[in-house]
Amino acid sequence: MAIEFLCRKIGMTQYFNDVGECIPVTILDARPNRVVQKKTPENDGYAALQLGFGERKRSRTTKAQLGHFEKAGVGPQRVLKESRVAPEELLGYEVGQEIGVEIFSEGQRVDVIGTSKGRGTSGVVKRHNFSIKRQTHGTHEFFRHGGSIGAGSYPGRVVKGMNMAGRHGNARTTTLNVEVVRVDPERNLLFVRGGVPGHNDGVVRVRPSVRARG
Secondary structure, eight states: OOOOEEEEEEEEEEEEOTTOOEEEEEEEEOOOEEEEEEEOHHHHSSOEEEEEEEEOOGGGSOHHHHHHHHHHTOOOEEEEEEEEOOGGGGGGOOTTOEEOGGGSOTTOEEEEEEEOOOOEEEOHHHHHOOOOOOOSTTOOSOSSOOOOOSOSSSSOSOOTTOOOSEEESOSEEEEEEEEEEEEETTTTEEEEESOOSSOTTOEEEEEEOTTOOO
16 A cells, blocks of 8 residues: 555646657646544554645634644645555654655656546437447437347346446546656656546545556
């Protein structure tokens, strides 16, 4: 297990490396995360770090939350997320400690976890990449329908998990094995190759890849 570092998605651009190669990258605001709480197997039944990201006005923070942050010795945080870690890794962190983007390195493979953009209610063509029917003579009204959804005799019902129209997007999405193109500790920026889930200004989590390959 490893820390899932909290970042804010800024947007996409192009990055030219030392040999002049043009690489599409997503820029992440990787300002330091604060350790707000430690979860231990003895007290909580599992090992985790509660990380805080971003600043929040005191006037928009409840008294209970203010007490929680003051106990940790940190200011009000915009986002709080737990990151599961191995029990032995807890010894290397203290409540109130800052964790910077330096934990990543150029060329490293990471996974980026976020919430995909919501597309609303969508049909099967957009949602599940179904093919449309042949738009020729004889095809009438049903150009983008899903067709048959089950047999009329046995089992005589719609099987669970059938691909049908419905809510599209707005779900947890993980992009695996993404390359870190550049790390900029001075400006707290992280450049990763390609796109990552979610809209601009959305919060994503970055962790060392669980399927790293060359």
